[in-house]
Amino acid sequence: MIVETLVPLQAMILALVAVAAASVALCRSPLRQILLSGVYGLLLVVLFVVLQAPDVALSMLVATTVAYPLVVLVAIARTGARRPDGDEERQR
Secondary structure, three states, X not given: OHHHHOOHHHHHHHHHHHHHHHHHHHOOOHHHHHHHHHHHHHHHHHHHHHOXXXXXXXXXXXXXXXXXXXXXXXXXXXXXOEOOOOOEOOOO
């Protein structure tokens, strides 16, 4: 079985990645989800370094901790701030 061949460090990081993935999926707030997604990406980077795949780790570092959060934050900012009752704020 695969679990028997894992080094304890790999098993610990894999468990942390699983917990982080679940927390990203269960989070309801978009801003918190972006933050948790960045943490999840960093944990994946650590996992790939431990698994001796530095090229994958570098690409994951750029994609999950820099590019993805930046794109989502820009998209949220461009859609504008809306009030909970549905009225848009006007700026003059």
